[in-house]
Amino acid sequence: MQRGTSEEFALKETRPKIVGSGNYAGIDKLTTTYDLVEQMQYLYVRVVKAKDLPSKDVTGGCDPYVQVKLGNYHGRTRHFEKKQNPEWDHVFAFSQDRMQASFVEIVVMDKDMVKDDFIGRISFELIDVPRRVPPDSPLAPQWYRLEDKRGDKLKHGEIMLALWHGTQADECFSDAWHSDAATIREGVSKIRGKVYLSPKLWYVRVNVIECQDLLPSDRNKPLDVCVRVALGNHATSTPVSSVRTLNPVWNHDLVLVVAEPFEEALMITVEDRGNKGEVLGRCLLPLHSVQRRWDNKAVHSKWHNLEKHVVIDGEKKEVKFASKIHLRVCLDGGYHVLDESTNYSSDLRPTAKQIWKSGIGILELGIISAKGLSPMKSHEGRATTDAYCVAKYGNKWVRTRTIIDSFSPTWNEQYTWEVYDPCTVITIGVFDNGHLNGSNKDLRIGKVRIRLSTLETERVYTHSYPLIVLHPSGVKKMGEVQLAVRFSCTSYINMLHKYSQPILPKMHYVHPLSMNQTNTLRYHAINIVSSRLSRAEPPLKKEVVEYMLDVDFHMWSIRRSKANFFRIVNVASSFVSLIKWLDLICHWKNPITTLLIHVLFVILILCPELILPTAFLYLFVLGIWRYRWKPRHPPHMDIGLSHADAVSFDELDEEFDTFPTSKGSDLVRMRYDRLRSIGGRIQTVAGDFATQGERFHSLLNWRDPRASALFVTFCLIAAVVLYVTPFQVVALLIVFYYLRHPSFRTKLPSMPANFFRRLPSGADRML
Template sequence: MCWTRKGFLLLLLKLMSIMSLMAASFSLAPADAVVKYVQPNFEDGMIVGRICYLFVRVVKARCLPDVDVDQKPDPYVEVNAGNLRSITNSVPEEQNPEWNSTFAFSRRQLDNAQITRIYVVVYDGFTDDSVGLISFDLSDIPERSRNDKPVVPKWHQLIDQSGRTAQGELMLSVWKGMQSDEAFCDSWKSDWLEASGVVRPHIVPKVYNLPRLWCLRVHIVEFKCIALACGSKIVESYVTVVVGCQRKTTKRMKKPLAHYVWDEELTFVAAEPFEDDLQISIQAHLGPGRDKVLGRIIIPVQTVQRRVGGLSSAELEHQWHDLQVPPNAAVANGAGDELTVSSCRVHLTTCLDSEYGAHYGSGDHTDEIANPPLVGLLEVGIIGARGLPPIKRKNGRLSSHPYCVARYGRKWVRTRTIINSRDPLFQEQYSWDVYDTATVLIVGVFDNAQVEESSSGGYKGVNIGKIRIHLSDLQPGRIYCHAYPLLVLQPSGVKKMGELCLSVRFTSKSLTNMVRMYGSPNLPKMHHRDPLQILIEGLQFHAVQIVAFRLSQMDPPLRKEAVEYMCDVQSHLWSMRKSKVNFYRIMSALSIVITFWQRFLYVCSWENPAITLLVHAVFLLALMFHRFILPSTLLFTFFSIVWNYRHRPTHPSHVDIKISLTDTVHPDELDEEFDTFPTSRSSGLTMMRYDRLRCLASRIQTVMGDVASCGERITALTTWRDPTATAVFGLFTLAAAVIMCFTPWKILVAMVGLYIMRHPKLQRKMPSFVWNFYRRLSHKADSVL
């Protein structure tokens, strides 16, 4: 390729035009996929709206009557508010039972049903007869605000159906409150009437604390054994290390069995509490499908030394471990000779690094750094959603049971499930400590299929959508209340799955810590002192699998698909659309340089003499008053910042359909992105896609090769790869050094600047000597096979 002064710029522009023509103009984007402002209606100190509830807390009873002489009652309590009913557990054969159950009745449901009185009835579970009851008028129940003290339970005398005093007393408390009440999380709610008793434990809100993750590093140094053998004794061996479901092997070495030196490190992810063992085995490869274990050792992970941040790799403890030799450790080599291993040892180093595990597991590693400075408090109000799509069940019914999951750092929260609602109202507020604003809050909306399909055991929820909010986009102290579109990319294009209404507030705790945070490393010290020499995607995948398994074992469980969706497990997979997105992002970042270069070429062309002469005048003034160049540049930058303040963003950044190219992506590219791995498409379609990928990759390969050649030409000036060119450049640098010692630099800059911007009549049509000299410098493109 023949390079000119515009060559590289034209090459990039040509590549952009080619990639633009490859994408057909299919409009697949929703029309209203924008962030909308929501008018907040919050009380002081809260960022969610108020939902009123009537709380009934049943504590215990005493002196209940017997059923007969030989039978004690099996009491339980029913709270009756019209068609809203809830009961406690039955306590067998107890006259003084304890329940400690709390019930929350929605005031909206009570008002809609025009209920004015509630009844608390004690029943005998053996005969289902009423023992006694207590009634309350709703207008007489006290109102409890968020700052009031908890209501103290009191003893109430039971009465019968006719209003006469019955035997026994019931301790309870009744009050009117809201969802911020401390009793709300542990209470039974009237919104769950449509859910069965088996499902109710799976629809309650929950706060999950992720397990602390560690990076388990196993350094296999060498292996020695004593063997009685005949023949050549050449055996191909390797080391296999297994931790839970993670399995890795070292490289294979083919040499005499007595001594192997690998000096290789294998890295795994472990989580507290350490339940798995570190299994190390030395294996001999005898042929296809024929591997024999020479010796093995099992080390509990909890006994491995821990490196919190003070020790270096050289200071770790090196140990020799005796391997357990299996009874059938006789190995036959390819020549038919038999090798019998009598004893063997392995030399290795193991350690647990907390900083690596925190970074790759939680996504917010700052809380694992020693004594992190607290910079602020993040408060998130999950208000509700609207326009959610109905989900088709196995029985053909259309319904929606949404809930939300918010993820930030090691703390995950799950809202309660709203039964059968496409416009759920959550109004739940959560908070997190913030140690670094360069982090992301992720809130996802899911459908709880377990509400209807729990009995079959094969339920699978639906990922409705998620949003990401960068904390660095938030202005401290301001409440952001917006409705974010839930956008999901499908094989048919991007689809809007509804809107999620969120209110977010970031409160700065210390301005000093905030400024100090920007100057501190964004990764723990271990990442800089002893970086990992492996692919990070592998560690992140195993960390997500561990987190998904632990969360699925909690009550209520968080399904694996939801955890993987929140952690973007498949974000690293290749797609044509993402490749073009990243290319356009690079071109957008370089647009300022390209624009400046285009305008400078316009000035040098003298097409508009007035503008060219004005640039000459500014250039000469800058040389005369060179001391003001840097202050003027800084002042111009400052006024640009002030001017851009009026155009500052009004809401946190969200998914941009235009940047993602989902509005112009070709349907075949979407089908390729959602194809399985390995592919499930026909051979002809796969071949066409492969040729298209090769076409795109060839252009990118050409650009990268030209960029590499530019750097190699500059390097060749001093490496004597071309002796003549290096000698000429050396004499030039010597002469330039002497000239610059005796000539003011302003005169040199003026001469160079005026020479570059000279009139076209004074310019030669042929390339300059400097350009010809540069083009003739050697590079390594011809050395590539």
């Protein structure tokens, strides 16, 4: 197991040559639009179309395609069959850092079975190619006469081209063929960068009220009827109705997830569980006709006919007499459909746009480069990595282009999102493109989360983030990714107002979903999102989407349990330190400090109106004092906090085990016994907390009549004494008694503690 130093896994501040941070040289600050990434120079060649190409085949036609050559880099278009006036409209981008020639050559070829035939060519000196700086208008393509191999103009054959020098800010950049992909013959589209939008998700609420006139096959049996609601692969059902007649009643809510545009209808099935799941009727409801709402207003109920088919002599026949089902169905747009963990949510808006609030700012992300990436696969006997980045915020996913065969890829791509809530998180993941080696599975390299509320507005953060992944062999640093982040605020008042608003939309509190419902619906929402994004081109694969959305975060892990325990200990450490400090004061370890505390308590008790102002003033001074040590960098993955640097191999093996388990019975028995041991300790602590609470309640419930009588008598005496004694005197006596000198103390427990520990609790009645 790898146990690197803390410096190895630390965040590192960088100084890339970007305009946004002020670190730039030779860059036009006024014309550049990519100010969070380093500018990269490209030669763009746009091949539009050709006309009047000469025939090369014996049949009198040609199958033309175009090759663009720049040194050792060759790019080509698709070919057309039997077409002398083809249209390609294809853009090639050659990185200036890899240019190996002083001219570019465009060659038109004829596709053939044995050897492709030469049709014509044209070449340009790179020094003569103009430079274009966005947002200039695109260069207009021009017609050029093709030349033969000797350089003479052809009688027939022209090609329309446009050539220019530009940067990655050019609008053609994302769709262009890149020289980075020169070694890829097929599937070039799989390495291009793209922007994706998550499907719009809705909660479908089905309130099953009752059924009427059901027709079971055996009317002598009592009915155990339930209603099953299915939407694609997602299905849920009501409990069995307590009314076991032909007119059962439920009034039960069922909630499912659906994505817009709606591709499937809602299937309602009434089943008799007491008769081997006999189907008593079905109903199909198209979702485009379902009522939409974004508040808690009542939905009109409707009766729907239930269709039933019976088999007679091997033929399926419909029963003409229709039973009915009473339903309330609506699309609930007042909820935010959770597809992320609430701890790392990037979007908290409800589904219905009618109740969206205005944005508060803009988030800009520059994905600059990575370095030191680990080898992810083997190609032709050597290790290699084909890396790309994915960033997700809100419903917008972005994917950079894939850099082929590089452990230090450079992307320099910039993206922008609108921000509606500062307490959200952007997630950036780095992956290895598995399509290029035929494995058809993209391997995870690591990811970074950045919470926007931890960023200062208008400041550019340039850091190199460690990519940390937990493997069955232990925690491992997979490399580093260099990012530039800027959060710009458009309305500071609206942003501050957000801190007073609920995190989730109002419907989550007015009509909340249960925890089990939320977890189940989130799982199905992730499946819908991954299914839709995997159908894009290039596809964003299921394993990528699930890793970005933390689909397996809820799985049991001893490591996570330990990490959460130590987080609780860390949170409670401040209170423990306060108690220890008070104990030192009470035992007069530093007499001067104890005397000063006496004076302070006397002043506060004699002037009680100063207690609250003093407390808030102390918090103010403490906050200002700690400003000097405020974090200067965004948060990043912490292996110490995650307890990943001190986890055993067996615990890792358990964490990476499948669900259900795939391990042998002996190993499962050992882990089960260990889990019982941990659970036993948790059970004991929970029982101790419950015991203390029950003892407090037993003070006045006369479970122990003598103890209750003593407590009631004490309360009467205390009431009389406090009535005739000024409050300041009582408070001073209590404080002086609490701060008494050690010579007046005893090691035995106090009388109130002894009395409280003798009170009865519910533990006496436990089996």
